Amino acid sequence: MNDAFPDSWHKNSFHAMGSEMAVWLETSDPDAAAAALAQVKALFERNEQALSRFRSDSELSRLNACSGQWIAVSDLLWQVLTLALEMAAVTGGFFDPTLLNALEQYGYKVTYEELTFIDLSGLGSGPSYPGQWTAVKLNQARHEVFLPAGLRIDLGGIAKGFTAQQAVNLLRDMGPCLVDAGGDLVAGDAPVGFPGWSIAVSSPWTNENQEPADLCTLWLSNEAVTTSGIDYRRWQIDGRPAHHLIDPLSGSPALTDGLTMTVLAEDAAQAEAWATAALVAGSDAGMEALLEADLAGLMVTQDGGILVTPPMHERLQLQPV
């Protein structure tokens, strides 16, 4: 990556929500930039405290522990949960926030960093936990949520994208900005002199210790791009491959021919939901859905193919010959 940025570009990096975050803000006021970037870090920490399924004292964990009864939730949890359910409706259920039981059944009961240290043998068996997003009940007037007994929520990527979007909204009045939430990118205005923030789509065939290779680059401004993939967060259970993208129909890791799915959208929630949904659905159904939604999408298939929708093709800057 290019570290030779203009002096007016201010950057902050930190760890949050299980990912490495980076935020850029273009302004001529370094003191104001430092304060604003610190606010963004605090925002991620605050939201993680409320929305993480890995923290037993988070508001989300408390909601999950109270299934079978109406529970009043905070504005933050209400916003993110309703957004996730809206995305489930838009994607026909291929994105579903009610898959926590299935995720844990297949081993993802701790953070991915800790996953390699636990015994996974015998997991993946027993009853299946398909998605049940339509079973969640909401009382908008009272901001109350009813989860059927045993049903549990995972907000995962939606929470990360939502927070990244909040960060951009916080910074945008100060100047052009870009938030990298562990590979989910949300951009404000383009930096001065550029048509957008220059970002690359990473190739999935890169080992963690190697210099990353890029498939293509594009300009990003006032939009979001997310990549969902099973190229990295994957493991084995008794010799069988497993990963974190659960098929809502089966409650099992999706049997998809896709490897990664990159989607551009107006906001982070749409990009996240569609990237996940299209990858879970596979190359035929997933790309068809993106075409119908007129979204810019790029799928890398497991046999090495690259599929792009016309809106994505228009945006790409091809790599030099």
Next chain:
Amino acid sequence: MTRQSSRPKQRLVILKMALVTGSLIATLAGARLLEQQEPLEAAAAVSVNQSALVLTPANEPAVMQLPPSNRRTQVQLQPIPQVVQPRVNPVTRTRSSR
């Protein structure tokens, strides 16, 4: 004839001589100017003829056609090689969660 009555006549002669001389000088200068202009006009005429010639076959690279005018011209553009397009290094990249 007296000295006073001869002065206006002298002035008139001098004036006539000045007019004739000036006219001759102007004529010579104008001729030289015309001599200088003729080659330029000839060159311009040649360039107009050359730029109006080009008509590219359909299988040639893209042709840009200028708005209609009384001098119809076409300019043939070569496609810009991809390798020389200016590139900006990416600030960051999108990838699946690590």
